[in-house]
Amino acid sequence: MNKTIEDIITRRSVKKYLDKQVPMELVEEVVKAGTYAPSGMNCQAGKIIAVTNKEMRDRLSRINGDILNKLYPTPSGHGDPFYGAPVVLVVLAKKEIGTRIYDGSLVMENLMVAANALGLGSCWIHRAKETFETEEGKQILKELGITDEYEGIGNCILGYTDPSGLMPQSPRKEDFVVWVK
Numbered sequence: 001m002n003k004t005i006e007d008i009i010t011r012r013s014v015k016k017y018l019d020k021q022v023p024m025e026l027v028e029e030v031v032k033a034g035t036y037a038p039s040g041m042n043c044q045a046g047k048i049i050a051v052t053n054k055e056m057r058d059r060l061s062r063i064n065g066d067i068l069n070k071l072y073p074t075p076s077g078h079g080d081p082f083y084g085a086p087v088v089l090v091v092l093a094k095k096e097i098g099t100r101i102y103d104g105s106l107v108m109e110n111l112m113v114a115a116n117a118l119g120l121g122s123c124w125i126h127r128a129k130e131t132f133e134t135e136e137g138k139q140i141l142k143e144l145g146i147t148d149e150y151e152g153i154g155n156c157i158l159g160y161t162d163p164s165g166l167m168p169q170s171p172r173k174e175d176f177v178v179w180v181k
């Protein structure tokens with residue numbers, strides 16, 4: 001099979017990670033692939049906050065977990081929403097651009113496929129929009145010099161896959177494709 005197609009098909013959402021750092025060169029390669037996603041009218045509406053710093057990674061995880069717990073309350077909480085992954089690539093997109101959600105989602109897919117191509121696990125973790133609507137989230141953007149023109153699209157977590165956490169891949173639904181030949 002063609003290697004690119006194989007990397008797309010074998011990509012999985014990884015929900016358990018090994019306690020192992022990802023070399024910076026690999027993170028940079030993944031991030032670079034993200035920046036080459038297509039965008040409506042070539043606006044390049046996206047922005048990636050590439051977080052390898054543990055303190056910031058834990059801060060984003062805590063905010064995300066608090067939002068998750070408000071949405072789906074459980075007495076013991078949901079645990080680390082980033083599943084122990086050491087790296088988080090936060091994708092934002094410029095609010096004023098009409099195609100921002102599509103543009104940002106394509107950045108997310110590029111990141112996840114690139115991660116798989118390089119032997120890394122990844123997963124889209126939601127609630128990026130809500131994260132940067134909190135006071136603390138807005139403060140983080142301010143600290144990073146990012147204006148409030150941007151909204152959160154998704155968090156791409158990144159790390160080495162713990163194979164014991166991988167669930168079997170779901171079969172594709174039968175009516176996924178309507179052929180017109």
Ligand SMILES: Cc1cc2nc3c(=O)[nH]c(=O)nc-3n(C[C@H](O)[C@H](O)[C@H](O)COP(=O)(O)O)c2cc1C
Pocket residue numbers: 011012013014015123124125126127
């Ligand atoms: C828009 C979107 C939001 C998602 N949010 C989460 C999330 O917050 N937490 C999580 O564990 N997985 C999340 N996922 C991953 C899905 O659970 C996963 O893609 C789905 O189960 C299919 O598995 P696969 O990616 O291995 O094919 C999200 C995926 C997408 C596309």
